[in-house]
Amino acid sequence: MGYLGSQSRSQLKKENGHHKIVLFPFPLQGHINSMLQLASILHSQGFNICIVHTQYNSPNPRNFPHFTFNSFPDGLLETEYVSESDLLAFIARLNISCTVPFRDCLQKVLCDDSEDPVACLITDGVWYFSQVVADELKIPRIVLRSTSISSISAFSALSALSEKGCLPIKDSELDKAVPEVPPLKMKDLPVVHTKNPEDLQQILANMGRETRASSGLICNSSEELEGTKLAKARQAIPIPIFVIGPFHKYFIASSSSLLAQDMSSISWLNKQKPKSVIYVSLGSIASINAAKFLEIALGLVNSEQPFLWVVRPGSICGLHWLEHLPSSFLEMLNGRGHIVKWAPQQEVLAHQAIGGFWTHCGWNSTMESICEGVPMICMPSFGDQKVNARYVSDFWRVGLHLEDKLERGEIERTIRRLMADPAGEAIRDRAVSLKDKVDQCFKEGGSSYRSLYSLTGYLSSLSDSAFRG
Ligand code: UDP
Numbered sequence: 001m002g003y004l005g006s007q008s009r010s011q012l013k014k015e016n017g018h019h020k021i022v023l024f025p026f027p028l029q030g031h032i033n034s035m036l037q038l039a040s041i042l043h044s045q046g047f048n049i050c051i052v053h054t055q056y057n058s059p060n061p062r063n064f065p066h067f068t069f070n071s072f073p074d075g076l077l078e079t080e081y082v083s084e085s086d087l088l089a090f091i092a093r094l095n096i097s098c099t100v101p102f103r104d105c106l107q108k109v110l111c112d113d114s115e116d117p118v119a120c121l122i123t124d125g126v127w128y129f130s131q132v133v134a135d136e137l138k139i140p141r142i143v144l145r146s147t148s149i150s151s152i153s154a155f156s157a158l159s160a161l162s163e164k165g166c167l168p169i170k171d172s173e174l175d176k177a178v179p180e181v182p183p184l185k186m187k188d189l190p191v192v193h194t195k196n197p198e199d200l201q202q203i204l205a206n207m208g209r210e211t212r213a214s215s216g217l218i219c220n221s222s223e224e225l226e227g228t229k230l231a232k233a234r235q236a237i238p239i240p241i242f243v244i245g246p247f248h249k250y251f252i253a254s255s256s257s258l259l260a261q262d263m264s265s266i267s268w269l270n271k272q273k274p275k276s277v278i279y280v281s282l283g284s285i286a287s288i289n290a291a292k293f294l295e296i297a298l299g300l301v302n303s304e305q306p307f308l309w310v311v312r313p314g315s316i317c318g319l320h321w322l323e324h325l326p327s328s329f330l331e332m333l334n335g336r337g338h339i340v341k342w343a344p345q346q347e348v349l350a351h352q353a354i355g356g357f358w359t360h361c362g363w364n365s366t367m368e369s370i371c372e373g374v375p376m377i378c379m380p381s382f383g384d385q386k387v388n389a390r391y392v393s394d395f396w397r398v399g400l401h402l403e404d405k406l407e408r409g410e411i412e413r414t415i416r417r418l419m420a421d422p423a424g425e426a427i428r429d430r431a432v433s434l435k436d437k438v439d440q441c442f443k444e445g446g447s448s449y450r451s452l453y454s455l456t457g458y459l460s461s462l463s464d465s466a467f468r469g
Contacts, residue, residue, distance in 0.1 A: 012046030019463035020048040020116040026124035027057035029284035034146035036256040037247035045456045063255035072105040088199040095129040103133045119463030131210035140215040149226045151384035188390040190383045220245035223447035242455040244448045246367040262340035275355035281310035282360040286381035299411025307337045356418045361388040373435035398431040
């Protein structure tokens with residue numbers, strides 16, 4: 001911590017403490033982490049915090065004793081829980097089934113006389129239904145987007161590209177540049193696997209419309225990372241935009257982890273040489289097939305680089321966990337590799353033994369890696385991960401893109417190049433420079449520091465008008 005300026009919480013509480021803010025996270029790990037980090041940042045600025053959440057993937061209130069929590073029944077059946085195979089159906093389904101129970105729950109919070117009055121509602125941008133509820137209950141809504149600003153503009157470009165007949169992407173055009181959103185190629189467009197391709201356009205249209213109707217937008221990024229895209233977003237989205245990230249630099253996300261983090265990751269890392277370990281994780285949703293899993297395993301072994309590998313149960317299609325690995329695999333490792341089901345990722349990336357991160361390029365993972373100066377191997381799966389991966393490899397140039405070449409020989413060469421070969425030195429150096437650059441945004445006068453100051457002022461002004469009227 002130490003990024004939050006010189007005023008104490010008690011001083012700030014005097015200014016902001018009668019202002020209660022309700023936050024409503026979308027129930028996926030990356031989204032929950034960003035929203036609860038934002039809640040902690042606002043709490044540190046003196047605001048009182050109430051979290052309204054679905055029963056599915058509910059955060060653990062015991063880890064946030066200073067917040068109040070209110071859950072409501074989301075109506076999800078076990079067969080409808082999230083999977084990579086139809087994320088959009090999950091989003092559309094929740095935006096329908098949550099409307100009534102969320103409104104009832106929010107109304108109860110608003111009517112509770114024993115609590116401070118609610119000044120503002122902050123919801124994930126994916127909860128597009130919530131703008132209508134906020135309007136009905138006469139409370140300002142602010143949107144949190146937990147993706148990069150570059151992804152927001154890439155998602156926005158999809159409908160124009162579709163009208164121009166560029167979608168679905170033709171195999172012959174995969175490597176073609178997309179002039180609307182440089183440096184992306186057609187294959188980097190943030191498309192999402194779905195049974196019904198029109199769902200994506202519909203959801204994006206809903207999100208865009210309801211964001212523009214809201215009272216403001218908070219982004220988990222920084223001007224140092226995405227200054228040019230931010231300037232364009234400010235022109236395109238006519239509401240106040242506050243870019244105050246990376247959030248996890250204020251508060252770590254481990255307390256909002258839905259899965260138990262295996263701390264043997266850290267004791268194993270303690271025994272490794274500085275910058276020697278490649279950390280491998282594909283986040284909380286992405287999945288791969290058994291053949292790819294085996295190529296990854298053999299590429300890791302053949303690279304002869306120590307590795308810490310998160311294999312999330314259920315992330316290999318059709319398999320429970322490690323049963324597809326040859327029985328000799330763990331013996332072959334001879335202590336050079338460690339496999340866990342879920343790791344304390346931020347602590348892992350900050351560990352001195354880590355020299356590289358093989359990632360699916362979820363936005364949280366990407367920023368967590370950038371902030372520790374760890375160079376990346378990018379293996380995006382769907383949606384914004386593809387955009388982030390292209391930025392990592394071609395714009396910030398702090399990583400190598402596997403470009404769908406998931407074959408053990410290519411993996412071995414890529415790991416060596418990133419971690420050890422002189423050919424990777426420039427990438428490793430740039431990763432350290434980018435970390436230093438992003439560090440500046442939290443210093444007094446830095447971009448996120450200033451933006452947080454504007455945000456707290458804005459929230460207080462919303463509160464004051466709410467109390468007056
Ligand atoms: N994470 C973790 N342990 C793991 C893997 C991931 O704590 O073993 C955390 C990671 O630090 C990040 C979040 O889970 O904050 C994943 O979010 P991201 O946006 O990177 O990807 P998603 O899971 O949404 O695809």
